[in-house]
Amino acid sequence: xxxxxxxxxxxxxxxxxxxxxxxxFAEKATQKIxxxxxxxxxxxxxxxxxxxxxxxxxxxxxxxxxxxxxxELHVKPGMSITDQAIQQAVEDAGFxxxxxxxxxNGDKQ
Amino acid sequence: MFIKSFGFILIFLxxxxxxxxxxxxxxxxxxxxxxxxxxxxxxFRAQTRYLRxxxxxxxxxxxxxxxxxxxxxxxxxxxxxxxxVKVPIIYRELKTATGALRSDHGPGDVTVxxxxxxxxxxxxxxxxxISAIAGLELPxxxxxxxxxxxxxxxxxxxxxxxxDAIAGAVYTLQTLDYQVDMDLRYIxxxxxNNFEFGDVFKYNLAYQKRIWPSILPxxxxxxxxxxxxxxxxxYENKSELGGNDVANSGGNTVFLSPGxxxxxxxxxxxxxxxxxxxxxxxxxxxxxDYSLALSFRYQF
Numbered sequence: 001x002x003x004x005x006x007x008x009x010x011x012x013x014x015x016x017x018x019x020x021x022x023x024x025f026a027e028k029a030t031q032k033i034x035x036x037x038x039x040x041x042x043x044x045x046x047x048x049x050x051x052x053x054x055x056x057x058x059x060x061x062x063x064x065x066x067x068x069x070x071x072e073l074h075v076k077p078g079m080s081i082t083d084q085a086i087q088q089a090v091e092d093a094g095f096x097x098x099x100x101x102x103x104x105n106g107d108k109q
Numbered sequence: 110m111f112i113k114s115f116g117f118i119l120i121f122l123x124x125x126x127x128x129x130x131x132x133x134x135x136x137x138x139x140x141x142x143x144x145x146x147x148x149x150x151x152x153f154r155a156q157t158r159y160l161r162x163x164x165x166x167x168x169x170x171x172x173x174x175x176x177x178x179x180x181x182x183x184x185x186x187x188x189x190x191x192x193x194v195k196v197p198i199i200y201r202e203l204k205t206a207t208g209a210l211r212s213d214h215g216p217g218d219v220t221v222x223x224x225x226x227x228x229x230x231x232x233x234x235x236x237x238x239i240s241a242i243a244g245l246e247l248p249x250x251x252x253x254x255x256x257x258x259x260x261x262x263x264x265x266x267x268x269x270x271x272x273d274a275i276a277g278a279v280y281t282l283q284t285l286d287y288q289v290d291m292d293l294r295y296i297x298x299x300x301x302n303n304f305e306f307g308d309v310f311k312y313n314l315a316y317q318k319r320i321w322p323s324i325l326p327x328x329x330x331x332x333x334x335x336x337x338x339x340x341x342x343x344y345e346n347k348s349e350l351g352g353n354d355v356a357n358s359g360g361n362t363v364f365l366s367p368g369x370x371x372x373x374x375x376x377x378x379x380x381x382x383x384x385x386x387x388x389x390x391x392x393x394x395x396x397x398d399y400s401l402a403l404s405f406r407y408q409f
Binding site for chain 2 (some may be wrong): 038039041042043044047048049050051052063064065066067068086090092093094095096097105
């Protein structure tokens, strides 16, 4: 019985050990896009920009920081979102301009 | 009359600017806002307004009680342009000098209003926007209702019977801490059934200050409570019956309207108490005692 357990557990552990660096790498490869939205000053209006940004393809998470007027897009590994698409989303939300800053692994690009 | 009203507005502005170097935002309760919805956004607003008028001048025991429930839908066609449709459900009851009660209820005149934001100026710590508005008030409400005593007075009828044009502009100054809105509009009333309501000029000024949270969270979209103070003015020309002025019609009324508002990411809940501070009415008309407004808005 013990040997049967070992036969099952050892390969699982090996697979997990193999996957761990890959999962870790994937996390590190996540790109974050910070969008400073000019004129964002109200919770009711902030929902609009959140909704428009969520229409973009390739993001993992959208976070709005209303206090600083910043929207953060966490991009899925291997995906990209263009500045033009972001700018269009910001304009559709009723805001005229945005400053876009990209960081990968915490480094500015 | 106008000098008195605008003097009051100037005092109101100066007092509030001096009280608060940084003071709320959202959308005012009884005034419009210079902001437009985002592209594809739909906002629904339902409001209950109660108004009480009584005979302050001759004390004949007359009074009017009115409950209006405006159901409003707003849709953003583009980020700068939107259309609003308002369907008011009305109940009005007049108590005459003899004690008779005369009332009517049902849908009133539907308003269709377009808004275009033509000016945006962002600056450090705030934004200002100006929008133009234009639209029509359609004669969907019954304007010919009667009871056992005959035709109901025009003020009790649910509709005007005429297609009336509306034009105006709205200015908004918004920061994280406070918001100022100025809403000016003119309603060109037309004749129907030999009667024409006087043209109406509405002038509203609103100030909102965030009272909670006092310190903003570093992340996320937070909910907040605002204190709201508005000046809601209406100047109305005399109505005309058969081409002649109606003596007991028209005048100027200004309400001072404190209110409270809860704003979250998708909804707003609000209450306002409208107290008349100026009532300069022509002839012998019922004067407003007070009005209450309770509403919510939800964006989809």
